[in-house]
Amino acid sequence: MLGQWSIAASGETCQIVVSLTGWQGGHRASTRGCQSPELKSIGAWNVEGNYVALKDNDGNTLGRLAQSGNGYQGRLDLAGAVSMTR
DSSP states (O other): OOEEEEEEETTEEEEEEEEEEEETTEEEEEEESOOSHHHHTOOEEEEETTEEEEEOTTSOEEEEEEEETTEEEEEETTTEEEEEEO
């Protein structure tokens, strides 16, 4: 899970980097090159049961993804379908 991924939602693809640094509601995440406000607002991630939750800098959940093959698929509350791949 750690490291750099491509994240795709709302017709755009950009980068997300996830680390084990503690942060609001989980661990630190940051995006690069994203245009949509929701993707730009991702600041944390955490494993919650069988899902990876993406969160904002205040720890609010933006969406959840489940493992699918070598990546993750799910939904963001405002941006709809989202996927993370390497």
